[in-house]
Amino acid sequence: MQLGAIFAAIEKIGCLTFTTLDTASGPPQIHSRIAHFLAGDDEGLYFMTMAVKPFYRQLVDSKKLSVCGIYPSGRKTGKDRNGMPLFEPGFTLRITGDVRELAFETVQAKADAGNAGMQFALYDMARYPAIRIFCLHCGKGEIYDYDFEKDHRHHKLLRTRFAFGGERFNRSGVRISDACTSCGRCVETCTFDAIAPGEPYQVISERCDECGNCILSCPENAICESKTI
Ligand code: SF4
Ligand code: SF4
Incomplete structure (x- = not known):
């Protein structure tokens, strides 16, 4: 699976949970928050934060990020014939990998090359100078496509694992x-x-x-x- 297809799935979800590791405030702790990706290209997936936030410090210190999301909402829509929660067909997505901060010149160059996400980033950086752009440049993950009631196919799951930036993955399943x-x-x-x-x-x-x-x-x-x- 190419990064373009991964970014398309991310765009469909919208906001995802971004989880980082904090090693600067005592014993290591993990923290999650909701954020979104700005853009994706052959070099990775891009998102922003502010240089004054703990999120920024955690990214700089650990250089690690894990994200996950679900489409559609993940809201239960009733109960199935066994009384179990019923979910509309959809998919979850998760990625774990390494991040690096982008130099302003790199953001500028990508914007000049027509990257709409980076053009927006430049616009926002003019309003909020503390904004910093990061690239998830290396990672592995999975799209877990579910249809538990078999509305659209004869089996419940279709799991697609992927890796990029030199990372490798193990296939799913026992x-x-x-x-x-x-x-x-x-x-x-x-x-x-x-x-x-x-x-x-x-x-x-x-x-x-x-x-x-x-x-x-x-x-x-x-x-x-x-x-x-
Ligand atoms: S763990 Fe075994 S029983 Fe469960 S889904 Fe996989 S193959 Fe089927
Ligand atoms: S021996 Fe085990 S793995 Fe093989 S068919 Fe029987 S239950 Fe399945």
Whole structure:
């Protein structure tokens, strides 16, 4: 997945949760706030803050950022046939990576090249001189596209993992080892249609919710837990 497509998904969400690490005020703490990205191009994803804010200091000190968001709102729209919360089909997005502050000249050059987000940044910097622009230049993440009632397809999930700026990611989902005897019990417990028969059976990683039902049902202990992104 290219950065352009990732930025398009971010634009669809609007505001996201931005989480940083604070190491300057005693024991390390994580902090979250709502913010948004200004722009995206081949070099990364751009956002702003003010040089006088703790957010700025945390970015400069740790150079780390994690973001997540949901489209549409994530509001529960009722209950399903099992009494569980019902959500409209949509997707969540998350990215964890490294940031760097942009020099003013870089912002200017991108604006001059026609980047509308950077043009807005320049306009706002004239009004608020403390504004600083950061680039999430390296990261990995996932779009978790859900349709729990199978309104638009025959399986609930379609997970797409991605990386940029030299980062790498692990594929989603649990793993089935060669210890599998093809007994079929795991398929019966998977409500995500994420296991395909075979010798051994296979997990369709894009559909797996990592719920663990299959791990608990396997008589051969042939199913391994997933790895983080
Ligand atoms: S339950 Fe275990 S042994 Fe049986 S098919 Fe699934 S992975 Fe293979
Ligand atoms: S972890 Fe859950 S979703 Fe994934 S294959 Fe196993 S039962 Fe299905």
